[in-house]
Amino acid sequence: MVQAWRTISTANPIITPAVLLLILLIPFVYRLYFAHHRHIPAIPLARLTSLPLHALCYLGIEGRVLRHYHLKYNTKLLIVAPNSVSVSDPAAVRDIYITAGGFPKDDRYRNFNLGPVVSIFSAIDTEYRDKRAKAVAPLFAPSRLRAASEKDGVIGSSVAEFVDQFRAFKQAGVKVDIVDLCARLSIDVVTGYLLGEKYGGLSEHAHFSVESRERQEMKLSANPFIMAIVAFSRFSLLPNWVFKLLYSLSTRLSKNEEVITTFVKLDQFTNRVMSNVARPPSSAAKAREESAASFYQARLLQAGISPAEAAAQSKAIVFAGADSTAVMLATILFHLVQNPNARGRLLQEIRGSKENVVAQDPQSLPYLRAVVKEGLRLGMANPTRLTRVVPASSSAAGFNVDGVHVSPRTVVGCAAYMLHHDPDVFPEPFAFRPGRWFQNEKEVHIGEKSLDGANDGEGLYRPEMDRSMVPFGAGLRACIGKALAQQQLYETVFALVHSEVLEDGARTVQQRIEMKEWFNGEIKWHKLEVDWVR
Numbered sequence: 001m002v003q004a005w006r007t008i009s010t011a012n013p014i015i016t017p018a019v020l021l022l023i024l025l026i027p028f029v030y031r032l033y034f035a036h037h038r039h040i041p042a043i044p045l046a047r048l049t050s051l052p053l054h055a056l057c058y059l060g061i062e063g064r065v066l067r068h069y070h071l072k073y074n075t076k077l078l079i080v081a082p083n084s085v086s087v088s089d090p091a092a093v094r095d096i097y098i099t100a101g102g103f104p105k106d107d108r109y110r111n112f113n114l115g116p117v118v119s120i121f122s123a124i125d126t127e128y129r130d131k132r133a134k135a136v137a138p139l140f141a142p143s144r145l146r147a148a149s150e151k152d153g154v155i156g157s158s159v160a161e162f163v164d165q166f167r168a169f170k171q172a173g174v175k176v177d178i179v180d181l182c183a184r185l186s187i188d189v190v191t192g193y194l195l196g197e198k199y200g201g202l203s204e205h206a207h208f209s210v211e212s213r214e215r216q217e218m219k220l221s222a223n224p225f226i227m228a229i230v231a232f233s234r235f236s237l238l239p240n241w242v243f244k245l246l247y248s249l250s251t252r253l254s255k256n257e258e259v260i261t262t263f264v265k266l267d268q269f270t271n272r273v274m275s276n277v278a279r280p281p282s283s284a285a286k287a288r289e290e291s292a293a294s295f296y297q298a299r300l301l302q303a304g305i306s307p308a309e310a311a312a313q314s315k316a317i318v319f320a321g322a323d324s325t326a327v328m329l330a331t332i333l334f335h336l337v338q339n340p341n342a343r344g345r346l347l348q349e350i351r352g353s354k355e356n357v358v359a360q361d362p363q364s365l366p367y368l369r370a371v372v373k374e375g376l377r378l379g380m381a382n383p384t385r386l387t388r389v390v391p392a393s394s395s396a397a398g399f400n401v402d403g404v405h406v407s408p409r410t411v412v413g414c415a416a417y418m419l420h421h422d423p424d425v426f427p428e429p430f431a432f433r434p435g436r437w438f439q440n441e442k443e444v445h446i447g448e449k450s451l452d453g454a455n456d457g458e459g460l461y462r463p464e465m466d467r468s469m470v471p472f473g474a475g476l477r478a479c480i481g482k483a484l485a486q487q488q489l490y491e492t493v494f495a496l497v498h499s500e501v502l503e504d505g506a507r508t509v510q511q512r513i514e515m516k517e518w519f520n521g522e523i524k525w526h527k528l529e530v531d532w533v534r
């Protein structure tokens with residue numbers, strides 16, 4: 001055999017490399033000419049390799065580039081890697097995420113594990129996820145959220161502190177970085193509400209006067225932790241073994257003292273909230289314990305989760321909850337500052353609202369609802385595809401989008417960036433137009449009286465808008481913290497506009513919000529400033 005091979009190679013020295021080359025080319029030829037999805041348009045080179053997609057993900061431009069190609073080829077399906085298809089069709093949301101619990105999360109979610117610990121978010125195994133998610137679900141009940149929004153509740157007191165600090169910046173004539181202030185509020189709300197102890201984001205630098213350079217330059221101390229995780233999501237599409245290798249290399253090489261200090265500080269915080277629930281019973285501490293038992297970490301322990309895992313899950317929720325809510329809140333406030341008409345109209349609605357109605361639920365105010373919805377549409381906390389894998393089970397046997405069959409085992413996903421900026425559903429897709437959410441002007445009224453102000457949504461209403469909104473994902477694996485996030489958004493926007501802090505010439509220093517479109521979107525330079533021209 002060896003002899004025969006030698007004879008062929010010496011007789012035809014070209015054959016060996018040529019044959020080898022041919023063998024190597026087979027998968028590429030197959031992908032180009034024979035693959036099931038060969039008729040679906042693709043981004044350049046994506047039929048052959050996933051490298052372009054990794055590059056887009058790394059650079060944080062996945063959303064805008066995929067949108068460009070969806071529009072260019074006028075297609076609802078777009079090949080983004082040999083086995084991966086981007087879907088830009090609200091009708092497909094039901095099949096992918098909702099029906100029968102939706103398609104399972106794909107392997108990329110393993111890259112969001114917390115070292116050895118699988119979080120509620122990163123779990124692919126739904127039984128594992130359900131056990132934990134069910135244990136903590138009662139924490140998000142509307143009655144509990146409303147109670148926490150009272151003046152002395154965790155949400156109510158944090159929002160009041162936030163407005164006070166905003167006002168202090170205004171009175172001192174100093175620029176306020178709303179990304180930082182929103183991050184401080186969000187981390188306090190998530191930790192105080194879920195873990196029973198505020199991280200102290202709003203208070204940690206409050207002893208400096210707002211005029212001082214220290215106060216203006218100091219950012220939330222948990223930022224380096226949050227930003228390190230957000231930035232690592234640029235690698236989230238890599239195979240898990242490559243991701244792990246990169247991660248361990250980077251942690252070994254990283255000498256960033258700031259990041260290390262923040263990780264240690266968060267570990268100390270988590271250990272403290274864990275010890276709050278683990279304290280031995282004593283009659284004096286009984287009342288406190290009873291209420292401590294209703295927090296996130298305690299509920300996980302009660303469900304049989306180990307203390308080490310409960311601590312890791314608690315740390316994960318700080319990240320999952322705080323950063324996304326801060327990005328969304330900062331987006332809403334930024335647009336409200338830039339749009340005096342919308343702000344005036346909201347102020348009018350808030351002033352005219354009956355106190356008891358608002359106390360029950362600020363979400364009952366129609367224009368406020370439209371403002372928050374429009375902010376959630378534009379705010380790109382999770383701009384990219386929420387990836388799932390089409391099940392191989394014969395009952396599913398793939399699924400159809402716009403009459404085109406997508407085969408089992410394909411990675412598919414819809415992205416907020418595409419659905420929220422579809423010009424057919426949201427004309428002027430990048431503009432902040434809360435009025436688009438009203439079919440007609442008469443819907444915006446207080447009692448019998450219509451709200452004044454130019455209708456900022458004239459002609460922009462489309463009946464299919466709600467179907468295209470996925471800021472919190474969809475189906476069983478949608479955001480478990482949605483109710484908490486919305487409560488914070490409504491309470492804060494209401495309180496801040498009501499305080500009139502945004503009046504008297506407030507303007508944004510940056511002209512627009514620029515995002516890094518990683519899995520967790522990041523506002524570039526982590527900064528958006530507001531000042532007042534008098």
Ligand code: HEM
Binds near residue numbers: 382387
């Ligand atoms: C405005 C703020 C928020 C936005 C825009 C947001 C967005 C999302 C999205 C899009 C998903 C689905 C991800 C996917 O399918 O891959 C998700 C899942 C999740 N979110 Fe949020 N989120 C927000 C706030 C929160 C808060 C406050 C918490 C907790 C306190 C939280 C905890 C989670 C968890 C645990 C999951 C995973 C659920 C599962 O896989 O079963 N989020 N979020």
